[in-house]
Every structure is written in C-alpha cells, then in structure tokens.
Amino acid sequence: MIKLSIRSALTVLLTLFPFTVSVFTQVSVGDTFTIRSSVLDEDRTYDVFVPDSYAWAKDRSYPVLYVLDGESQFLHTAVSAGFLMRNTEIPEMIVVGIRSTVRVRDYTQSDWPEVWIGGGGAKNFKKFLSSEMIPKIESTYRTDGFRVLSGHSAAGQFVLYCLTEEPALFKAYNALAPSLDWDDNLPQRTLKASFENTAALNSFLYVARSDDFGKPLQDYETLVATLRTKSPNGFRWFERPFPGETHSGMALLAQIDALRSLYAGYHFHNDEVPKGFKNAEEHFSKISEKVGWTLPVPESVINTFGYEALSRDKTDEAIKFFRRNVRENQYSANAWDSLADGLEKKGDLKEAAASARKAATLAREFDLPNREYFERHAKELEDKVKE
Amino acid sequence: MIKLSIRSALTVLLTLFPFTVSVFTQVSVGDTFTIRSSVLDEDRTYDVFVPDSYAWAKDRSYPVLYVLDGESQFLHTAVSAGFLMRNTEIPEMIVVGIRSTVRVRDYTQSDWPEVWIGGGGAKNFKKFLSSEMIPKIESTYRTDGFRVLSGHSAAGQFVLYCLTEEPALFKAYNALAPSLDWDDNLPQRTLKASFENTAALNSFLYVARSDDFGKPLQDYETLVATLRTKSPNGFRWFERPFPGETHSGMALLAQIDALRSLYAGYHFHNDEVPKGFKNAEEHFSKISEKVGWTLPVPESVINTFGYEALSRDKTDEAIKFFRRNVRENQYSANAWDSLADGLEKKGDLKEAAASARKAATLAREFDLPNREYFERHAKELEDKVKE
Numbered sequence: 088m089i090k091l092s093i094r095s096a097l098t099v100l101l102t103l104f105p106f107t108v109s110v111f112t113q114v115s116v117g118d119t120f121t122i123r124s125s126v127l128d129e130d131r132t133y134d135v136f137v138p139d140s141y142a143w144a145k146d147r148s149y150p151v152l153y154v155l156d157g158e159s160q161f162l163h164t165a166v167s168a169g170f171l172m173r174n175t176e177i178p179e180m181i182v183v184g185i186r187s188t189v190r191v192r193d194y195t196q197s198d199w200p201e202v203w204i205g206g207g208g209a210k211n212f213k214k215f216l217s218s219e220m221i222p223k224i225e226s227t228y229r230t231d232g233f234r235v236l237s238g239h240s241a242a243g244q245f246v247l248y249c250l251t252e253e254p255a256l257f258k259a260y261n262a263l264a265p266s267l268d269w270d271d272n273l274p275q276r277t278l279k280a281s282f283e284n285t286a287a288l289n290s291f292l293y294v295a296r297s298d299d300f301g302k303p304l305q306d307y308e309t310l311v312a313t314l315r316t317k318s319p320n321g322f323r324w325f326e327r328p329f330p331g332e333t334h335s336g337m338a339l340l341a342q343i344d345a346l347r348s349l350y351a352g353y354h355f356h357n358d359e360v361p362k363g364f365k366n367a368e369e370h371f372s373k374i375s376e377k378v379g380w381t382l383p384v385p386e387s388v389i390n391t392f393g394y395e396a397l398s399r400d401k402t403d404e405a406i407k408f409f410r411r412n413v414r415e416n417q418y419s420a421n422a423w424d425s426l427a428d429g430l431e432k433k434g435d436l437k438e439a440a441a442s443a444r445k446a447a448t449l450a451r452e453f454d455l456p457n458r459e460y461f462e463r464h465a466k467e468l469e470d471k472v473k474e
Numbered sequence: 475m476i477k478l479s480i481r482s483a484l485t486v487l488l489t490l491f492p493f494t495v496s497v498f499t500q501v502s503v504g505d506t507f508t509i510r511s512s513v514l515d516e517d518r519t520y521d522v523f524v525p526d527s528y529a530w531a532k533d534r535s536y537p538v539l540y541v542l543d544g545e546s547q548f549l550h551t552a553v554s555a556g557f558l559m560r561n562t563e564i565p566e567m568i569v570v571g572i573r574s575t576v577r578v579r580d581y582t583q584s585d586w587p588e589v590w591i592g593g594g595g596a597k598n599f600k601k602f603l604s605s606e607m608i609p610k611i612e613s614t615y616r617t618d619g620f621r622v623l624s625g626h627s628a629a630g631q632f633v634l635y636c637l638t639e640e641p642a643l644f645k646a647y648n649a650l651a652p653s654l655d656w657d658d659n660l661p662q663r664t665l666k667a668s669f670e671n672t673a674a675l676n677s678f679l680y681v682a683r684s685d686d687f688g689k690p691l692q693d694y695e696t697l698v699a700t701l702r703t704k705s706p707n708g709f710r711w712f713e714r715p716f717p718g719e720t721h722s723g724m725a726l727l728a729q730i731d732a733l734r735s736l737y738a739g740y741h742f743h744n745d746e747v748p749k750g751f752k753n754a755e756e757h758f759s760k761i762s763e764k765v766g767w768t769l770p771v772p773e774s775v776i777n778t779f780g781y782e783a784l785s786r787d788k789t790d791e792a793i794k795f796f797r798r799n800v801r802e803n804q805y806s807a808n809a810w811d812s813l814a815d816g817l818e819k820k821g822d823l824k825e826a827a828a829s830a831r832k833a834a835t836l837a838r839e840f841d842l843p844n845r846e847y848f849e850r851h852a853k854e855l856e857d858k859v860k861e
Contacts, residue, residue, distance in 0.1 A: 112506040114521050114549065119499040134501050159560075162501065166553040167726060173546075174723040333741070336561040339554060339730065354720070 116165050117182070122223055126215040127193075132186045133157060133220070136165035137228070138172055138179035143453035145418050150180040150233035150380075151224055152346075153216070153257070155194070155242035157184025160338060164237065167343045177350040178382055180235075183224055187242075194238070194245035196252075196277070199270040206269075209248045216249075217256055233380050237261035237345065239338045243294075247274045250292060251281040258380065259291040261345040263338050264299075267306035275306070279313045288319040289379050293345040295327045297337040323377070325351075350378065355388050360395050364408075367392065386416045390425050397429060405429045413442075420449040420461055427468060440468035503552050504569070509610055513602040514580075519573045520544060520607070523552035524615070525559055525566035530840035532805050537567040537620035537767075538611060539733075540603070540644070542581070542629035544571025547725060551624065554730045564737040565769055567622075570611055574629075581625070581632035583639075583664070586657040593656075596635045603636075604643055620767050624648035624732065626725045630681075634661045637679060638668040645767065646678040648732040650725050651686075654693035662693070666700045675706040676766050680732040682714045684724040710764070712738075737765065742775050747782050751795075754779065773803045777812050784816060792816045800829075807836040807848055814855060827855035 117136035124131050134157050140147060154164045161184025171177045187193065195206035224230065236257040238246040243265025250260045251274075267275055282288075292314070296307045314324045325348040329337045352374050355367060367384055375382045393408035409426035416422045424446035430439035443465040450458035504523035511518050521544050527534060541551045548571025558564045574580065582593035611617065623644040625633040630652025637647045638661075654662055669675075679701070683694045701711045712735040716724045739761050742754060754771055762769045780795035796813035803809045811833035817826035830852040837845035 113500060113502045114504045114506060114523075114552075115500045115502050116549070116553075117501045119501060136501075162503070163553050163557045165501075166503075166550050170550045170726050171723075174720065176723060333561065333743070336558075336563060336741075339557050340727070343726065354723075356720070 116162060116169075117184075122219060124215050124219050126211060126219055127188075129188060131188065131215070131220070134161045134165075134184040134186070135224075135228070136161075136169065136182040136184075138169065138181070140179060140419075141181070141229075143418050143420070143449065143455065144416065145229075146416070147179075148229040148231040150178060150235065151228070151230050152180050152182045152235040152237060153220075154182060154184045155187065155236075155238040155245065156190065156240075157186040160184060160237070160239055160242075160342070161186075163339050164342050167339075168346055171343070171346055174354070175385055175387060176354045177346050178353065178385075181224075181228055181230065183220075185220065190241055194241040194248075195269055196244075196248045197270045197273055202269075209245055210252075212245065213249055213253060213256070217253070221256075233258050235259040235261065235349065237263065237342065238265070239263040239341075240334065241266045244269060244274045247278050250290065251277045254288055254290050257290075258378075259293075259349050261293045261342070261349075263293075263295055263341045263345065264297050264334055265294065265310075267310060268302065272306060272309075275310050275313060278310070279317060282313065282317040282319055282322075285319040288322045290322055291349055291378070292322070292324040293326070293348050294324070295329055295337065295341040295344065297329050297332045297334045299334075350374070352377065353382065355385075357391060360391060364392050383415070386412055386419060386422060389415075390422065393425055393429060397432060402429060402433045406433060418449060418453075420446040420453070420455055420458075422446075423449065424461055424464060427464065431468060436468065436472050440465065440472045443468045503549060503556075504571075509606060511602050511606050513598060513606055514575075516575060518575065518602070518607070521548045521552075521571040521573070522611075522615070523548075523556065523569040523571075525556065525568070527566060527806075528568070528616075530805050530807070530836065530842065531803065532616075533803070534566075535616040535618040537565060537622065538615070538617050539567050539569045539622040539624060540607075541569060541571045542574065542623075542625040542632065543577065543627075544573040547571060547624070547626055547629075547729070548573075550726050551729050554726075555733055558730070558733055561741070562772055562774060563741045564733050565740065565772075568611075568615055568617065570607075572607065577628055581628040581635075582656055583631075583635045584657045584660055589656075596632055597639070599632065600636055600640060600643070604640070608643075620645050622646040622648065622736065624650065624729065625652070626650040626728075627721065628653045631656060631661045634665050637677065638664045641675055641677050644677075645765075646680075646736050648680045648729070648736075650680075650682055650728045650732065651684050651721055652681065652697075654697060655689065659693060659696075662697050662700060665697070666704060669700065669704040669706055669709075672706040675709045677709055678736055678765070679709070679711040680713070680735050681711070682716055682724065682728040682731065684716050684719045684721045686721075737761070739764065740769065742772075744778060747778060751779050770802070773799055773806060773809060776802075777809065780812055780816060784819060789816060789820045793820060805836060805840075807833040807840070807842055807845075809833075810836065811848055811851060814851065818855060818858075823855065823859050827852065827859045830855045 117134050119132060119134050121130050121132050152168065154160045165182040168180060168182055172179045191203050192205050192208040193212035194209060196209040198207035234257045236246055236249060243262035246260050246262040247265055249256060294310060299307060311326050318324060327344055329341060355370055359366060367388055371382055371384045389408050389412045393405045396405035396408060406429040409429045412422040413426050423442050427439045427443035430442060447461040447465040450461040504521045506519060506521050508517050508519050525536065539555065541547045552569040555567060555569055559566045578590050579592050579595040580599035581596060583596040585594035621644045623633055623636060630649035633647050633649040634652055636643060681697060686694060698713050705711060714731055716728060742757055746753060754775055758769055758771045776795050776799045780792045783792035783795060793816040796816045799809040800813050810829050814826045814830035817829060834848040834852040837848040
C-alpha cells in the first residue's frame with residue numbers, strides 16, 4: 088500500500104465565460120476559517136490541518152497543536168508535523184494556525200508605553216483561546232484533549248505567560264526564540280516566581296534560541312537557569328540553541344525539534360520487532376508515561392508485527408495481530424486488507440475475500456488514493472472463492 | 475508591509491443541492507498537472523509550487539528545483555524552500571514534484587533481475603526529463619535556466635546517474651540517502667569512472683546519509699572518498715551525515731540542508747548594512763561566482779539600504795536606492811510604496827503620491843494581501859497634495 092502524502096482537493100473553477108468550467112487540482116495543506124471573537128471584539132482567521140487518516144478514521148480522536156502567528160508559522164509547522172506523523176516519529180495530530188491581528192497587544196502581559204502603546208492584552212487573548220478558539224475546535228473536530236501551544240518571538244513570550252498563568256490549558260508548550268525583554272523581563276520574572284510557588288507540574292516546555300548575543304543571549308541563559316534550578320516536580324523541559332540560525336529563520340528547524348523533543352522515544356524502529364510485541368507495548372507505555380497521556384501502539388506497528396509473523400509462517404499469530412488491528416481501527420481499509428492476507432495464507436479464502444471486500448468498500452467510501460489496489464485484491468480473492 | 479505566507483486560493487464548491495454554493499478558502503501549496511509522456515508511454519503527474527512573487531513579478535524569472543518521488547517529497551520540499559526564500563536564505567525558486575509510477579524502473583541504470591525484474595530505465599527516464607518534462611515547465615513558467623535535481627533513496631541513485639551521464643542537464647544535484655548498492659554499486663562505480671575522465675566540471679552535488687551501518691555506511695563512505703579524491707576542477711560538493719535520522723525521516727532536514735548548502739553565504743545579514751552597499755554588491759557577486767549563476771542583490775536588501783539611509787536623513791541617497799528598486803522591479807508594489815516614502819521625506823509630495831498610487835494600483839491588479847495598506851497610503855499622500 089502506497090500512502091499518498093498530498094491530499095489533493097478537487098477545485099472547481101468557474102471561469103468568467105458562461106458554461107465553460109475548467110477543472111484542476113490543488114495541493115492543499117488545510118482549510119481557512121474565520122471566528123467572531125466577542126472577547127477580542129474582532130474577527131480572527133485560523134487555518135486547520137488534519138492528519139491523513141482524519142477523513143476515514145472516524146473512531147480516532149487527535150491531539151491539537153495550536154500555532155500562533157499562523158500567517159507565517161502555520162504552513163511549515165503543519166507540513167513538517169505531517170511529515171513526522173507519516174514517519175511515525177510523533178502521533179497523528181491536528182494543527183491549528185491562529186493568524187495575528189495586533190500581535191504585540193495580544194502577546195504581552197503588561198502595558199509598557201515606553202516601548203509600545205497598547206500592550207497588556209495577554210490575559211484577554213488567553214481568554215479568547217480558552218473560551219472561544221479551543222471550544223470551537225473541540226466541538227468541530229474529533230480531538231482527544233491533549234493540546235500543545237507553539238509561539239515564536241513575541242508569541243513565544245505569550246507561551247511562557249500561558250504556562251505561568253494557566254498551565255493546565257495546554258499539556259505542552261513550545262517557545263521558539265521567545266522575546267524575553269518586555270517590561271524589564273516580566274515574562275521570565277513571572278515564570279520564576281510561579282515555579283518557586285509550584286511544588287509539582289505535569290507539563291512540558293521546549294525553548295530554543297537563535298544566533299543571539301549580548302542582552303538577548305543573557306536573558307535566554309537566565310531562562311534556562313530558571314528551568315534548571317526551579318522546575319517543579321514532574322515538569323519536563325528541553326532547550327536547544329541554534330547558534331547558526333537567524334531569529335526568524337530558526338522557526339523551521341526549531342519547530343521540528345520541538346515536536347521531536349516532546350515525543351522523544353515515540354518512534355518504534357522496525358529492527359526492534361524481533362524483540363517481540365511485549366517490548367513494543369512497553370515502548371509505548373513508557374512514552375505514554377513520559378508525555379502524561381495514553382499513546383497506544385499505532386496501527387502501522389501492529390501491522391508490521393502481523394506481517395513479520397506471516398513471513399515466519401506463524402499464520403495464527405499473524406492473524407491475531409491483524410484481528411486486533413481491525414478491532415481497534417474498524418474504518419482502516421489497510422487493516423482489513425492485511426487481515427485478508429493473513430486469512431488467505433491460512434487457507435480461509437471465504438473470510439479473506441469478505442475482509443478484502445470490506446477494505447475495498449471502505450477505500451471507495453473514503454475515496455482513498457489506493458482504492459484501485461484494494462478493489463483488485465478483493466476481486467482476486469472473490470474469484471479464488473468461486474474456483 | 476506584512477507579507478502573508480499562505481497563498482489562499484478561493485475554492486468554489488458546488489454542493490450536491492442545486493442552487494446552493496458554499497465558499498471557503500484552502501491553504502494551497504501548488505497545483506497538480508498531468509503530462510502525457512511518449513518517451514515513457516504513460517501519463518505522469520506533477521505538482522508545481524511558485525514563489526510568493528511569481529504572480530506579480532512579471533519581469534522576474536526563476537530557477538527550478540525538480541524533486542523526484544513527488545508524492546512523498548514535494549510538499550515538505552516546497553514548503554521548506556518557500557520558508558527559506560521568505561527568509562532570503564536562498565533565491566526565490568519554482569519547485570516541481572514529479573510523482574513516481576514504477577520508481578525502480580525509472581531510477582536504475584541497469585537491469586538486475588536477481589533483485590528486481592524490469593530495472594534499467596534510467597536512460598529513458600532522463601530522456602523524459604530532458605525532452606518532455608523540462609521543456610514543458612520552461613515553456614509554461616518564467617524560468618531562468620538554473621535547474622536543480624533532488625532525489626531521495628532510489629531516486630538519489632538516479633541523481634548520481636544523471637550527474638555522471640549528462641551533468642549539464644542540471645546545475646546542481648541533491649542526492650539524499652542515495653541507494654548505492656544496485657548492481658554491485660554500479661551508480662558509484664560509474665561516477666568514479668566518469669570523474670576520472672573529467673578534467674573540469676562546473677556543477678554541485680549534495681549527498682547525505684541517515685543512521686546507516688554495515689554495508690550501506692561503507693558504500694556511503696566510499697562515495698565520499700570518491701568526491702574527496704576524484705572531484706574534477708570546479709566541482710563543488712558537500713556531504714552531511716544525519717546519524718540520528720531514519721532512512722525515510724532524514725529527507726525533511728536533509729532537503730533544507732541541501733538548499734542551504736547550495737546557496738551557502740547567500741543570506742545577507744542586516745548587521746552588515748553599515749559596511750555600505752559596495753559590500754553588499756560584493757557579497758552577491760561572490761556567491762554568484764561560487765554558484766556559477768548571476769544572483770542579483772535582492773529587492774528586499776536594496777530596500778533595507780534605502781530605509782537605512784532614510785533613517786540617517788540621507789534622503790537623496792535613500793531615493794537613489796528606491797529608484798533603483800522600481801527600475802529593477804517595476805511590478806513591485808512594495809518598491810513603489812517605498813519610493814513614495816523617500817519622496818515624501820524629501821518634500822516632493824506630488825511624485826510621492828503618484829508613486830504610492832502606482833503601488834496601490836499594482837496591489838489591486840495582483841490582489842496582494844496588503845492592498846488595503848497601499849490604498850490607504852496613496853490616499854493619504856493624495857490628500858496632502860490637495861492641502
């Protein structure tokens with residue numbers, strides 16, 4: 088099975104000439120929406136990326152990564168995250184990019200008129216997130232309650248503020264090259280004070296810096312020292328310097344690194360398969376404990392164990408894996424098709440054909456790119472049953 | 475001026491209900507097309523990303539990066555490249571992803587039936603590129619003749635073959651985790667023999683590996699040794715090990731690294747502005763010489779010099795920069811708007827208003843995201859003229 092990585096959406100363009108319709112496809116990463124915020128008294132635009140499986144895995148719910156400054160940070164974050172998901176380095180997740188309007192207003196926790204008129208809107212912006220944006224996403228999409236917040240530069244300052252003020256709003260925080268100088272280093276002074284008064288905190292923070300020097304570098308090092316010496320019990324954090332990157336250029340690699348750091352140890356290498364399935368279960372229970380969220384053994388890993396057993400002629404063992412996969416992923420055409428492979432090898436052609444037909448039906452229903460393969464396989468097995 | 479990084483395309487969805495039309499926007503990275511190849515006797519699908527400026531910079535032509543296995547490699551390559559362009563780490567370029575059909579057939583230079591039946595199609599696939607795909611792109615888009623070829627894994631093997639067999643077809647080659655074992659290491663044996671018979675070669679090769687060990691690692695090291703000891707005069711190459719990356723996962727970071735390596739030294743840091751414009755011209759003439767292609771001082775850099783002069787009250791000097799920019803970028807709304815700023819400061823309100831109006835007209839014509847800003851600025855200056 089080949090999984091196409093591009094979700095092509097059919098775009099129907101009505102030309103200016105009546106009765107002439109030209110059809111072509113676009114490479115689409117997500118959809119754009121607008122929400123009316125009564126908290127902010129303005130419209131806000133946001134972009135949503137959903138993982139490849141979202142359209143068909145009707146029984147699956149997903150974590151959500153919220154990315155601030157969506158106009159510049161959404162596209163690379165969604166595409167990099169999608170790449171990491173396809174490579175099973177991180178769990179599948181939804182990515183929401185919130186485009187900015189008056190960013191300094193929204194991201195600063197105090198007014199600092201010496202530098203900028205109209206700051207101090209962070210509390211209000213957080214209220215917009217918690218009472219409008221997040222409820223909108225969680226009532227529209229199948230979400231599992233695990234939320235990540237990512238911000239770069241001034242938005243990174245808001246990320247730290249949010250971690251300080253309402254840490255439970257998100258389970259993990261990415262602060263990429265956060266601005267730390269606002270109002271005499273208020274963001275990190277607040278963080279330090281908050282940490283000193285917090286005994287335990289089940290959360291995660293990723294911080295990274297670019298080619299800083301002088302005061303910004305010193306501020307960053309102070310932040311890292313706070314994390315090193317004041318972190319509450321259970322608080323997990325990771326910091327990475329990117330000394331070769333510019334302030335704006337660092338976001339590309341740092342976002343990838345942030346996601347990999349949050350889920351460090353998630354990827355299950357195929358060369359661990361010979362150690363057995365118990366080892367795989369332990370692998371995912373260990374990372375679940377670390378992240379503080381149940382991360383089940385992915386469908387693809389269970390499938391790998393099935394085919395590995397099949398290749399060793401352990402057909403019954405293989406079928407057990409394949410049956411577990413269709414039980415846990417009842418809408419997965421690939422899981423049903425794999426079960427058909429196992430049953431065929433066992434000689435149970437009738438159930439194999441039914442299983443492959445189920446795969447073909449799902450593939451057609453959800454318009455999967457490889458539906459022709461599933462149809463061919465079902466037909467082949469049905470012909471064999473007739474013989 | 476805020477540059478939106480997302481080219482939103484209006485998608486008109488005709489619902490199944492007559493007379494009901496629902497309208498929303500998609501985050502689009504590019505468009506998908508099909509070409510009938512008589513060389514390969516099949517249809518081939520390809521995706522095209524164009525830089526932000528493509529729609530309006532009618533006097534600009536662009537390099538083209540061709541990416542093999544487009545179904546998995548196009549999206550992250552186009553989005554990462556777009557990010558690097560916006561950060562002026564690399565010149566603006568078009569990215570074309572060629573989706574694969576029978577990839578082992580197309581990417582192997584010999585038949586090797588012990589391993590796979592039907593190999594050896596590389597010569598034919600190269601002919602498809604040179605006689606069908608490239609001419610199609612170069613007759614459809616404004617291209618400048620600088621072509622880059624990128625391939626991962628088996629496609630990386632084709633990249634090396636192409637460099638060996640017809641090096642002039644592309645100016646630069648990215649071979650990401652190339653498969654080197656085909657037919658008793660034929661790809662690198664051919665490369666070595668070719669290099670030994672080539673006195674000079676004005677080209678560039680980037681190679682990278684993942685967490686290889688054993689034979690694949692040894693093959694890679696042999697390749698690097700060939701590059702180190704046999705490279706023809708003028709041949710530029712760069713190699714990077716990614717020991718922490720899997721074979722498929724490495725493509726994300728390696729593609730970014732490949733583009734940065736090809737254009738290493740291109741980015742002009744703003745803290746170099748005080749050294750003067752001659753220094754900037756030398757900067758870009760040096761990188762042009764290295765890459766073997768004229769890379770002009772970008773519009774944004776010239777603009778920075780203009781505003782820097784303006785901030786030092788060197789108004790005439792600033793206007794010289796702004797005038798140069800509108801001369802070299804006559805369709806750039808931003809360049810005309812900046813010239814208006816310079817002229818306004820000089821007190822030449824009438825020409826300033828005309829210049830800002832030109833910006834607003836271009837912004838409307840090309841439907842730029844910040845057209846309202848340009849319109850407002852033009853109106854303001856026109857009102858001042860009337861006073």
